[in-house]
Each structure stands twice: as C-alpha cells, then as structure tokens.
Amino acid sequence: MARTPRQANLQSEIHNLQLGLKSSITIxxxxxxxxxxxxDADPATAYTADIxxxxxxxxxxxxxxxxxxxxxxxxxxxxxxxxxxxxxxxxPTECGIATFTKDLLMSIAKYTxxxxxIVVAVRGAEEIEPYDRSVKQQIYRNDRQSxxxxxxxxxxxxxxxxxxxxxxxxxxxxxxxxxxxxxARLKKPVAVTLHTVLMEPSKNQKRxxxxxxxxxxxxxxxxxxxxxxxxxxxxxxxxxxxxxxxGVPNVHRASASVVKRALAIQDRKVISTFxxxxxxxxxxxxxxxxxxxxRKYPNVLYLVLGETHPGVRAYEGESYRNHLLDLVAKLDxxxxxxxxxxxxxxxxxxxxxxxxxxxxxxYLNKDQIVSGTLAYALGCGRxxxxxxxxxxxxxxxxxxxxxxxxxxxxxxxxxLIELLDNPQVREKYETAxxxxxxxxxxxxxxxxxxxxxxxxxxxxEGRTPTKIVPQAREEVGARE
Amino acid sequence: xxxxxxxxxxRQKDVAxxxxxxxxxxxxxxxxxxxxxxxxEDGGANLVVDMKNVEYIDSSGLxxxxxxxxxxxxxxxxxxxxxxxxxxRKVFDITGLVKVFPIYGSEDDAxxxxxxxxxxxxx
Numbered sequence: 246m247a248r249t250p251r252q253a254n255l256q257s258e259i260h261n262l263q264l265g266l267k268s269s270i271t272i273x274x275x276x277x278x279x280x281x282x283x284x285d286a287d288p289a290t291a292y293t294a295d296i297x298x299x300x301x302x303x304x305x306x307x308x309x310x311x312x313x314x315x316x317x318x319x320x321x322x323x324x325x326x327x328x329x330x331x332x333x334x335x336x337p338t339e340c341g342i343a344t345f346t347k348d349l350l351m352s353i354a355k356y357t358x359x360x361x362x363i364v365v366a367v368r369g370a371e372e373i374e375p376y377d378r379s380v381k382q383q384i385y386r387n388d389r390q391s392x393x394x395x396x397x398x399x400x401x402x403x404x405x406x407x408x409x410x411x412x413x414x415x416x417x418x419x420x421x422x423x424x425x426x427x428x429a430r431l432k433k434p435v436a437v438t439l440h441t442v443l444m445e446p447s448k449n450q451k452r453x454x455x456x457x458x459x460x461x462x463x464x465x466x467x468x469x470x471x472x473x474x475x476x477x478x479x480x481x482x483x484x485x486x487x488x489x490x491x492g493v494p495n496v497h498r499a500s501a502s503v504v505k506r507a508l509a510i511q512d513r514k515v516i517s518t519f520x521x522x523x524x525x526x527x528x529x530x531x532x533x534x535x536x537x538x539x540r541k542y543p544n545v546l547y548l549v550l551g552e553t554h555p556g557v558r559a560y561e562g563e564s565y566r567n568h569l570l571d572l573v574a575k576l577d578x579x580x581x582x583x584x585x586x587x588x589x590x591x592x593x594x595x596x597x598x599x600x601x602x603x604x605x606x607x608y609l610n611k612d613q614i615v616s617g618t619l620a621y622a623l624g625c626g627r628x629x630x631x632x633x634x635x636x637x638x639x640x641x642x643x644x645x646x647x648x649x650x651x652x653x654x655x656x657x658x659x660x661l662i663e664l665l666d667n668p669q670v671r672e673k674y675e676t677a678x679x680x681x682x683x684x685x686x687x688x689x690x691x692x693x694x695x696x697x698x699x700x701x702x703x704x705x706e707g708r709t710p711t712k713i714v715p716q717a718r719e720e721v722g723a724r725e
Numbered sequence: 726x727x728x729x730x731x732x733x734x735x736r737q738k739d740v741a742x743x744x745x746x747x748x749x750x751x752x753x754x755x756x757x758x759x760x761x762x763x764x765x766e767d768g769g770a771n772l773v774v775d776m777k778n779v780e781y782i783d784s785s786g787l788x789x790x791x792x793x794x795x796x797x798x799x800x801x802x803x804x805x806x807x808x809x810x811x812x813x814r815k816v817f818d819i820t821g822l823v824k825v826f827p828i829y830g831s832e833d834d835a836x837x838x839x840x841x842x843x844x845x846x847x848x
Binding site for chain 2: 302303304305306313316319320323324325355356357495497683686688689692695696699
C-alpha cells in the first residue's frame with residue numbers, strides 16, 4: 246500500500262530517531278569507557294563478538310523522505326539494476342550450499358537496492374519447507390518435469406541472469422543429471438557455482454560437468470586448484486572459468502581470551518571444529534589427539550559444534566556421533582570434549598570461533614574443493630590446523646595455517662601442542678588468516694559476483710569478454 | 726580490537742575534506758556518519774570524502790555516503806569522492822554510484838571541482 250507523505254515523514258522521523266539513538270548509545274558508551282579510565286574501549290567489557298546490525302545502502306535509499314524525492318529518483322535512475330535468480334537448496338533446508346546461497350543473495354541485494362533477487366529452491370517432494378518470500382519457484386529433486394517448468398518460469402520472467410549452485414547430490418537423476426534438462430531449456434545467461442570438482446570423476450559425472458561447461462556462460466570455482474582441474478581433466482573452455490572466493494561473515498578481529506570470558510571458558514585452551522557432522526569429518530582422529538594434548542594441557546577443551554547432517558541422520562541416525570561419544574568416554578575425555586548438537590545462529594557461531602585458540606578441520610577427503618567452515622575460521626582470524634584436502638591446501642598455503650597428514654592423531658596432537666606452546670607463532674597465523682579472510686568477506690565477494698554476472702550477460706549477448714579474469718582469490722595471491 | 730577506521734577532517738577553501746584510512750563497514754560507518762554531520766553543521770555544504778587509503782567499503786559505507794548526500798542536498802551541496810584504489814572504484818562502478826558521486830584522483834582535483842562547480846549532482 247502506498248504511503249502518504251505524512252506517513253513517510255513519520256517513518257523517516259522514527260528512523261532518524263533510531264539512528265540517533267544508536268549513535269547516542271555509541272557515544273555514551275565511549276564516554277563511559279573513557280570516564281572509567283579505559284582506553285578507547287576496554288575489550289574485556291565492551292566486546293560482545295556480535296556482528297553489528299548493518300546500516301545498508303538499500304535502507305538509506307528507501308528511507309529518503311518525500312522532500313528528497315528528486316534525490317531518490319536521481320539515485321534510482323543512476324544505480325545499476327540486475328535481477329538474479331538463484332537455483333539451489335535454500336534455508337530452512339539444512340545444508341552448507343543452502344546457507345551459502347542465502348548469504349550470497351543477501352550480500353548482493355545490499356548493493357542492488359532497486360532489484361529483487363529470487364530463488365528457485367531445489368527440494369525433495371517429501372520435505373515441507375517454509376521458505377521465505379524470495380523463493381518464487383520450486384524444483385522437486387526427482388520430478389523431471391519440474392526442472393522444465395522452472396526453466397519456463399525463468400524464461401518468462403524479467404530475470405537477467407541465473408546463478409545455479411551445483412553439487413552432484415543436489416539434483417535428481419544419476420549424479421544429478423536432471424540439472425542438464427533445466428540448463429538446456431533456459432534462455433537466460435547462466436553462471437554455475439561449483440561446490441564440488443572431482444579429481445577422479447566417473448564417466449557420467451565428467452559428462453555432466455562438460456555439458457554444464459558447454460551450455461552455460463560462466464563456471465565459478467572457489468580456489469585456483471579447482472580451475473586447473475576443470476581445464477586439465479574436463480577440458481573446459483578456460484575463458485569460461487573464474488575464481489571467486491567463498492564468502493565469510495564480516496567479523497572484526499578480537500582476542501580469544503576476551504570472548505572466552507563471555508562464554509565462561511576463560512580458563513580453557515579451546516580447540517574447535519564446526520559444521521554438519523558426518524563420517525568424512527575425521528573427528529575421531531581429533532578426539533584421539535586430545536588425549537595427548539590433555540597430558541600437556543589439562544585445561545584443553547575441544548568443542549564439536551553442529552548437529553549430524555540431516556542426510557546422514559536419515560540413513561544411519563546418530564551412529565557416528567554415538568561412536569565419537571563412546572571414544573570420548575573410553576579415552577576419559579568427558580571433561581575435555583564438548584558436543585553442541587544443534588544449529589548455531591551466525592552470531593553464536595562467530596562467538597565460539599572467536600573464543601577458539603586453534604581451529605581444526607581433520608577432514609578425510611583429499612578431493613574436497615571447498616569448506617565453508619574453514620572459510621569462516623579464516624574470516625574470524627583463527628590459527629588453523631587442517632588435513633591437506635584441496636581447499637585447505639590452497640587457502641592455508643603461504644603461512645596461513647598448519648597442514649597435517651590425513652588420519653593421524655599424532656600429527657594433529659603435535660601441531661596443536663606446538664601452537665598452544667607458542668602464542669607468538671599462533672598470533673602470526675591468526676594475522677595471516679585474518680588478512681585473507683577480510684578480502685573474502687561477503688561484501689567483497691558480492692562485488693565479484695556482480696562483476697561476473699555482467700560478464701555472463703556479455704557472453705550470452707555474443708560480446709564475449711576476451712578473458713574472464715579470476716577475481717577475489719587471484720587478487721589475494723597477487724597482493725601477497 | 727584493532728583500529729579499523731581513522732578519520733581526519735580539515736577544510737580547503739569552502740570545502741570540508743574528510744580523510745579516511747582503513748575500512749568503512751558496518752562496524753565503523755557510524756563514526757563516518759558523525760564526522761559528516763559535524764562537518765555539515767560546521768558550514769560545509771560541499772564535502773570531499775578522501776578514500777585513497779580506504780582498503781574496503783561495504784554497503785553500510787555506501788549507505789552512509791548516500792545519507793551524507795541527502796544532508797548536503799538540503800543545503801544545495803554535494804559530495805565528491807577521492808579514490809585511487811581499484812577495488813573501491815569497482816564497488817562504485819558495479820553499483821552505479823559512480824554516477825551519483827563524482828570521483829577524482831586527488832583531493833586537490835576534487836576540491837577544485839566542487840569549488841568551481843558548486844552543486845553538481847542533484848538539482
């Protein structure tokens with residue numbers, strides 16, 4: 246319903262009051278801390294590890310008052326518009342790709358206040374998903390017709406570019422081959438973000454990737470290794486492949502000791518791993534390592550944050566977690582390993598990460614080409630120990646983390662103890678990780694995606710860019 | 726916590742110049758907003774925001790600039806941006822805000838443009 250000028254003014258005044266109140270609180274906090282003889286802000290009392298509510302561009306533009314109508318029109322006409330449709334699993338579906346898609350959508354929306362990104366959600370027929378309003382169409386994983394319907398829907402819409410999130414397991418058919426029906430039917434520019442790039446694909450998996458390469462305009466991978474695999478093993482056109490880093494939340498760096506106090510674990514040396522739990526995580530090796538770490542650091546605490554992956558729970562229940570609990574009891578680590586078996590909100594997750602002395606990904610699959618949890622740990626500036634799966638090998642290279650052998654509790658324990666023994670070395674890793682993480686904050690990644698969408702449009706129009714330059718990740722490398 | 730944004734304000738002729746160093750994002754933009762309001766209330770209808778030494782800007786930072794533009798527009802003024810960092814420039818290009826905020830390579834060029842052209846953006 247259209248607002249009257251009086252309503253618009255009233256809302257504007259309320260908004261200004263809110264902003265003023267926020268500023269006043271900031272100022273009062275600053276004055277109080279200075280009065281108490283603290284420096285600019287004593288982190289022990291002021292730091293909450295929360296990500297601040299963003300005062301975004303779209304908010305500012307939408308809240309222009311009626312007397313600012315000329316300015317509003319001017320900005321509206323000047324700003325670029327792009328309608329992006331994301332095809333992916335989507336929250337409340339619990340999976341890393343769903344979370345990734347929502348984070349990306351929201352980051353892009355913040356830069357494009359006059360556009361409304363939409364989602365075509367991929368789901369199982371049996372799932373009941375109360376999606377938010379951005380979901381305009383649904384693909385039922387095993388219903389081949391729904392792929393064609395979704396393509397027809399997008400073809401008839403004002404969408405400028407379609408961004409498919411791809412992982413073989415998301416889509417229906419053998420190795421998710423139904424996605425090819427959808428892509429072949431689409432008449433819009435298409436970019437595909439690849440969450441899995443297999444070194445040793447099956448014949449069918451290779452065929453699907455090659456078809457995606459032919460039928461779409463841009464393939465996005467998150468590390469350079471992924472790009473090289475696509476070129477060498479799949480023969481994908483190199484001008485179609487670009488590298489854009491996995492986004493991370495905008496977290497400003499804080500001392501772990503400060504945040505530990507807020508969580509009442511200030512006396513503990515904290516190691517953590519988070520994410521949806523499954524057997525590929527290799528957490529049993531981390532737990533075995535804790536037995537050794539405990540000998541030197543009796544106050545060590547290993548936090549395993551996250552619930553069992555819903556897909557895993559469906560076929561084996563909690564048997565992996567129960568196995569881990571048995572191991573903890575057997576090794577007498579009940580006071581040293583803590584499971585947090587639930588979904589953590591972003592701020593809560595960030596708080597735990599910021600309280601972490603060493604973050605650990607003991608994953609078992611060498612081919613893993615992306616890890617959102619590792620990306621988040623980098624964004625929070627943590628010292629990291631990891632097995633050398635492809636993603637970790639690349640992002641932790643150049644002194645940004647410590648790599649240890651697969652399935653080696655001894656190697657994990659040795660590295661953890663070394664880092665706990667040497668705060669200065671830990672600090673060095675933290676700084677390097679944080680620098681990398683800042684460059685891959687969602688607000689930077691969103692700009693790279695918007696740039697990439699423009700190139701996808703150009704390519705579809707036949708104005709092929711001479712070269713699609715790998716972006717965020719390449720710039721990271723170039724600047725170091 | 727690290728110091729993420731340093732702000733210095735000075736005047737060149739009738740133009741207030743706000744020099745930024747660091748990151749302009751959700752954590753720091755409130756301080757930029759305060760600096761802009763203060764500069765405007767001190768009589769600066771035209772502002773130059775020098776972002777040569779800004780490493781990152783997010784949508785909060787852009788929103789803060791638009792908020793500042795709204796305020797100076799009420800006084801028939803405008804905001805020019807100094808930017809030499811390609812990553813920051815890319816943000817203005819991608820959003821289209823490059824058409825809203827005139828961008829210059831140096832503070833002197835920006836001040837000169839505002840001083841001679843006065844209000845250039847919104848009539």
